[in-house]
Amino acid sequence: MTDTPPSPLPLPSAEPLSTEALVALDRRHLWHPFTQAQTAPPPLPVASGRGASLFLTDGREIIDLISSWWVTLHGHAEPTIARAIAEQAGRLEQVIFADFTHAPATQLAARLAAVLPEGLDRVFFSDDGSTSVEVALKIAYQYWRNRGQIHRTRFLAFEGGYHGDTFGAMAAGQGSGFYHPFHDLLFPVTLLPFPTTWLGDDQVAAKEAASLDMLDRWLEHHGEDTAALIMEPLVQGAGGMRMCRPSFLQDLVLRLRRAGVLLIFDEVMTGFGRTGELFACQRAGVTPDLICLSKGLTGGFLPLSATVCRDELYQAFLGGGFDRAFAHGHSFTANPLGCAAALASLDLLEAPETAPRIKAIERRHRAWIQSLHDHPSLRRPRVLGTIAAVDLDTEEVGYSAAIVPRLKAFFLDRGLLIRPLGPTIYLLPPLCITDEQLDLAYRTIEEAAEALLTPDVTPE
Ligand SMILES: *Cc1c(COP(=O)(O)O)cnc(C)c1O
Numbered sequence: 093m094t095d096t097p098p099s100p101l102p103l104p105s106a107e108p109l110s111t112e113a114l115v116a117l118d119r120r121h122l123w124h125p126f127t128q129a130q131t132a133p134p135p136l137p138v139a140s141g142r143g144a145s146l147f148l149t150d151g152r153e154i155i156d157l158i159s160s161w162w163v164t165l166h167g168h169a170e171p172t173i174a175r176a177i178a179e180q181a182g183r184l185e186q187v188i189f190a191d192f193t194h195a196p197a198t199q200l201a202a203r204l205a206a207v208l209p210e211g212l213d214r215v216f217f218s219d220d221g222s223t224s225v226e227v228a229l230k231i232a233y234q235y236w237r238n239r240g241q242i243h244r245t246r247f248l249a250f251e252g253g254y255h256g257d258t259f260g261a262m263a264a265g266q267g268s269g270f271y272h273p274f275h276d277l278l279f280p281v282t283l284l285p286f287p288t289t290w291l292g293d294d295q296v297a298a299k300e301a302a303s304l305d306m307l308d309r310w311l312e313h314h315g316e317d318t319a320a321l322i323m324e325p326l327v328q329g330a331g332g333m334r335m336c337r338p339s340f341l342q343d344l345v346l347r348l349r350r351a352g353v354l355l356i357f358d359e360v361m362t363g364f365g366r367t368g369e370l371f372a373c374q375r376a377g378v379t380p381d382l383i384c385l386s387k388g389l390t391g392g393f394l395p396l397s398a399t400v401c402r403d404e405l406y407q408a409f410l411g412g413g414f415d416r417a418f419a420h421g422h423s424f425t426a427n428p429l430g431c432a433a434a435l436a437s438l439d440l441l442e443a444p445e446t447a448p449r450i451k452a453i454e455r456r457h458r459a460w461i462q463s464l465h466d467h468p469s470l471r472r473p474r475v476l477g478t479i480a481a482v483d484l485d486t487e488e489v490g491y492s493a494a495i496v497p498r499l500k501a502f503f504l505d506r507g508l509l510i511r512p513l514g515p516t517i518y519l520l521p522p523l524c525i526t527d528e529q530l531d532l533a534y535r536t537i538e539e540a541a542e543a544l545l546t547p548d549v550t551p552e
Contacts, residue, residue: 111137111150114137114149115134115137118135122135133497133501136154137149137150141169142169143167143524144168144522144526145168154504154507154509155507155508155532156168156522157508157510157529157533158509158510158511158518158519158520159388159392159520159522160392162361162366162387162388162520164391164392164522165364165365165388165391165392165437165440165523166391166441166522166524167523167524170393170440170524172436172439173390173391173433173437174393177393177429177432177433180428180429180432183428185429186427187428189217189425189426190421193426194426194428196426196435197428199431199435200215201215201398203435204385208371209371209374209379210379211402211403212380212382212383212400212401213403214400214401214402214405216398216399216400217396217397217425217427217431218397218398218399218422218425219395219422219425219427220256220395220396221255221261221360221384221387222256222258223256224358224385224386224397225256225260225356225360226259226260226261226420227399228322228384228399229247229260229261229264229320229322230418231399231405231418232247232319232320232354232381232405233245234409234418235405235409238408238409243316243317244316244318245317246280246282246317246319247263247264247319247321247322248282248307248310248318248320248353249267249281249282249283249284249321249323250267250283251267251285251286252286252288253265253267253283253323253358254270254324254329254330254331257270259278260279262278263279263280263281266278266281270330282310282314284303284306284310285299286303286331286334287299287303287340288328288335288336289336289337290335291465291474291475296337300337300340300343303340304340304344304347307347311347311348311351315351315352316351320353320354320355320356320381321348321353321354321356323358324357324360324361325341325358325359325362325373325378325380326338326362326476327366327476327479329361329362330361330513331513332513332514332516333479333481333513333520335474335476338378342376342378345380354381354382354405355378356380356381356383356384357372357373357378357380357382357383358384359372359384359385360384360385363383363389364387364388364437364441365441365446365450366477366478366479366520367476367477367478367479368450368451368477369477371383381402382399382400382401382402382405383399383400384397384399385397385398385399385400388437389430390434390437391434391437393433394427394430395430396430396431396433446523449523450477450523452527453477453523454475454476454477454478456530457475457478457479457480457519461475461480461482464482467538468485469484469542469545470482470483470538470541471483471484479518479520480518481516481519482517482518482537483516483517484499484516484545485545488514488515493515495512495544496514498544499512499540499544500512502543503536506536510533510536517537517540519533
């Protein structure tokens with residue numbers, strides 16, 4: 093750190109900012125997420141987006157193959173969602189949601205109940221993925237308390253699971269390894285091994301048996317003390333696009349039901365078509381007691397989330413005074429703009445051409461992923477729905493792997509936004525991605541593996 097005072101900077105005015113001024117103001121005043129600012133390259137200034145493309149202030153085009161952190165569903169600046177937000181903003185932008193209600197929230201709740209598996213029909217809105225997880229954990233905990241089972245206080249989760257960055261979400265996501273500075277402040281959660289699998293994995297049955305075995309032993313001793321298990325169904329996202337088999341989830345849920353433990357599915361990433369079905373729980377053939385939705389909920393336009401549960405859980409909060417009520421809420425609960433965006437996004441998701449497009453992306457991913465079977469430097473090829481992932485064959489592990497900035501730069505130089513999770517390279521594109529854009533991404537990933545992993549044999 094230097095002691096020199098920051099130099100004066102041009103203040104923003106009505107004039108459009110020059111790129112240099114924009115970056116200088118950013119460097120002076122902004123704090124970016126998940127970024128070591130001392131060593132990170134300057135942030136890229138984005139002027140606009142359209143479809144799968146982002147346009148930088150210098151005119152450069154970048155194809156967004158990760159849906160801008162898994163939120164952009166149909167494409168950037170999708171016009172029907174933009175219009176729905178503008179129309180709603182001209183009518184009602186926001187209203188307190190205690191004692192009041194409005195059409196966008198009620199319509200959205202009813203539509204979510206209609207598209208989710210039967211039984212999931214009571215909706216609590218909040219602002220982002222992390223808060224949807226906080227809400228689910230708190231509902232599960234208080235549900236047992238309200239029912240007089242005050243000893244049901246423990247939570248189960250999975251190694252490698254990620255649920256967000258607020259405290260409850262961090263506690264549930266302890267197995268992701270992201271939270272070392274806060275570890276002492278987190279409530280205890282018991283972690284089960286996640287039986288991650290890929291194409292051609294012959295160990296998967298043994299991994300699943302080990303995980304279920306540990307669950308059986310836990311439930312034998314603590315089944316009656318356990319409130320809920322929380323997990324990302326079928327794909328652990330931030331943990332490295334680690335996938336498991338549907339049959340594992342079915343075996344898991346049988347055991348939880350027998351022990352009376354609630355099941356929370358965090359579908360903040362997997363929801364809204366990413367795994368091939370509208371929700372991963374449908375692809376897995378399992379209905380949880382609570383489900384967390386965000387990211388793609390508004391098509392990626394606005395922060396909004398929903399925690400949806402079985403009505404029986406809601407019933408346990410009725411009567412007996414305020415102590416039994418769910419004393420939780422946010423300033424922007426059920427924000428009308430977010431709800432209007434979500435309704436427009438659901439219209440697009442349910443349009444007749446959308447499901448076939450999702451299947452077509454999965455087929456194209458699968459053909460490429462299968463072609464990597466004997467690849468010299470790409471390991472563990474895997475695919476589910478619109479998500480394809482592969483690991484670089486490197487000794488380096490974890491998010492701080494030195495190869496990550498080199499990979500990011502390699503992709504950006506070729507006009508692609510692909511952001512590896514440690515040594516895991518994945519694609520999770522918006523649904524408007526074209527076949528040509530996908531083929532370019534596949535080719536570039538293979539070129540990156542060759543360019544960055546092949547030992548440098550150039551003579552001095
Ligand atoms: C991103 C994510 C979250 C956190 O969502 P935020 O909107 O970043 O708070 C929670 N769970 C999963 C599975 C996620 O992928």
